[in-house]
Amino acid sequence: xxxxxxxxxxxxxxxxxxxxxxxxxxxxxxxxxxxxxxxxxxxxxxxxxxxxxxxxxxxxxxxxxxxxxxxxxxxxxxxxxxxxxxxxxxxxxxxxxxxxxxxxxxxxxxxxxxxxxxxxxxxxxxxxxxxxxxxxxxxxxxxxxxxxxxxxxxxxxxxxxxxxxxxxxxxxxxxxxxxxxxxxxxxxxxxxxxxxxxxxxxxxxxxxxxxxxxxxxxxxxxxxxxxxxxxxxxxxxxxxxxxxxxxxxxxxxxxxx
Numbered sequence: 001x002x003x004x005x006x007x008x009x010x011x012x013x014x015x016x017x018x019x020x021x022x023x024x025x026x027x028x029x030x031x032x033x034x035x036x037x038x039x040x041x042x043x044x045x046x047x048x049x050x051x052x053x054x055x056x057x058x059x060x061x062x063x064x065x066x067x068x069x070x071x072x073x074x075x076x077x078x079x080x081x082x083x084x085x086x087x088x089x090x091x092x093x094x095x096x097x098x099x100x101x102x103x104x105x106x107x108x109x110x111x112x113x114x115x116x117x118x119x120x121x122x123x124x125x126x127x128x129x130x131x132x133x134x135x136x137x138x139x140x141x142x143x144x145x146x147x148x149x150x151x152x153x154x155x156x157x158x159x160x161x162x163x164x165x166x167x168x169x170x171x172x173x174x175x176x177x178x179x180x181x182x183x184x185x186x187x188x189x190x191x192x193x194x195x196x197x198x199x200x201x202x203x204x205x206x207x208x209x210x211x212x213x214x215x216x217x218x219x220x221x222x223x224x225x226x227x228x229x230x231x232x233x234x235x236x237x238x239x240x241x242x243x244x245x246x247x248x249x250x251x252x253x254x255x256x257x
Contacts, residue, residue, distance in 0.1 A: 010034075011033055011034075011065045011066060012033065012034045012035075012036065012063075012064040012065045012066070013029055013033040013034070013035050013036070013064055013065070013066045013067075013068060014035075014036045014037070014038070014056075014060075014061035014062065014063075014064030014066070014067045014068065015035065015036070015037040015038070015053070015061070015068045015070060016037075016038050016039075016058065016061055016062075016067065016068065016069045016070060016071055016079055016083070017038075017039060017069065017070035017071040017072070017079075018037045018038070018039035018041075018044045018047065018048060018053075018055075018070075019039070019044075019070070019218065020125075020126045020218065021070050021096065021122075021125065021126065022037060022039070022068075022070040023047060023051060023126075024125075024126050024129060025068060025070065025096070026048070026051045026052075026053050027051060028133060028159060030051055030052045030053060032158065033066075034054075035051075035052070035053040035054065036053065036054045036055075036056045036060060036061045036064055037053045037054070037055055037056065037061065038055075038056055038057060038058045038060070038061040039055075058079075058082055058083065059086055061083075062082070062083035062086035062087050063086060063087070063088060064091070065088075065090075065091060065092070066091070066092045066094065067083065067087060067091060067092070067093050067094065068094045068095075068096060069093065069094070069095040069096070069097075069103075070095075070096050072218070072220040072224070073097060073098075073099060073102070073103070073220065073223070073224040073228045074220060074223075076095070076097065076102075076103055076106060077106050077110070080106050080107055080110045080111060081110055083111075084110050084111050084112060085112075087111070087112070087115055089112075089114040089115070090114065090115070090116075091115045091116070092115070092116045092117075092118060092145075092147045092150075092151065093107060093111055093115050093116065093117050093118070094117075094118045094119075094120055094151065095107065095119055095120065096120055096121065096122055097121065097224065098121060098175065098179060098221060098224050098225050098228075098229075099172060099175070099224050099225070099228040099229045100119050100121060100139070100141055100168035100169075100171040100172055100175075101168045101169055101171075101172045101229075101230055102228055102230075103119060104117075104119045104141060104143050104168040105168075107119070107143060108143055108144060111144075115144075115145070116144055116145030116146070116147040116148075117143035117144040117145065118140060118141070118142065118143060118145075118147060118148045118151050119140075119141040119143050119168055120138055120139060120140050120141070120151070121138065121139040121171060121175070122136070122137075122138045122161075123136065123137040123138060123139060123164075124136045124137070124138075125213065125214070125217060125221075126216075127212065127213045127214070127216060128213045133159055133160065133161060134159070134160030134161070135160060135161075135162065136161055136162065137161065137162045137163075137164055138155055138161045138162070138163055138164065139164045139166050139171050140152050140155070140163055140164065140165055140166070141165075141166055141167055141168050141171060142165075143168075148165075152165065172229050172230060172231050173231050175225070175229060175231075175232075176229050176231035176232040176234070176235040177235050179225045179229075180225055180226060180229065180232040180235050180236060181235065181236075181239055182210060182214065183214055183217075183221075183222055183225050183226070184226070184236060184239070185207075186210065186211045186214050186215060187222065189207070189211055190211065190215060195208065
């Protein structure tokens with residue numbers, strides 16, 4: 001009888017930040033790599049153990065072959081500074097944040113020349129990936145070195161992700177609308193709740209489904225999408241301006257009825 005156990009590679013992967021998304025990463029990589037995780041919250045060590053991940057110090061994680069930074073934008077620069085002098089030559093540093101221009105600049109400026117840098121943004125979260133990640137999208141931005149080709153190939157072949165190659169600037173321009181408006185509408189509609197759940201249309205059901213995918217995101221995710229992306233403010237102002245313009249048109253039509 002053939003042994004069904006998946007043989008792990010000798011490549012070590014370290015995850016910095018073991019919140020909801022760090023744990024999602026672990027669930028999809030723990031059968032393929034030796035995983036180490038670091039998080040400043042010590043109680044997450046139990047979650048790591050359940051996922052077959054070794055909970056370690058930041059220094060130990062920074063010595064891995066591949067380092068995935070899943071920290072909030074607010075602590076991102078301090079994390080990069082902390083690992084810069086520790087990470088080994090040839091290591092691949094990957095981030096998974098919702099914003100790409102600022103983190104990419106930080107990594108390129110602070111990390112040593114002997115590491116490769118790949119900026120990524122999984123275009124899904126724990127809610128939208130609850131039934132698996134195959135077929136979902138991920139943006140990949142080459143920053144330094146050639147390892148982005150290996151990262152992209154792994155994501156396609158082993159995780160079944162649809163890889164979108166882009167630049168940090170183009171990513172943030174697109175995300176300003178794609179995420180900025182989606183999360184904004186979700187926040188507004190949640191504040192209007194409770195929303196109808198019985199007598200609904202299919203289009204409203206789809207809106208409700210979209211809200212459910214983002215409503216449990218950590219507050220720092222919304223903060224990053226709306227404030228750390230250099231293009232979101234302009235898109236947000238345009239959206240509100242057009243909404244106000246439409247409201248004025250409707251009010252004027254009422255006056256003439």
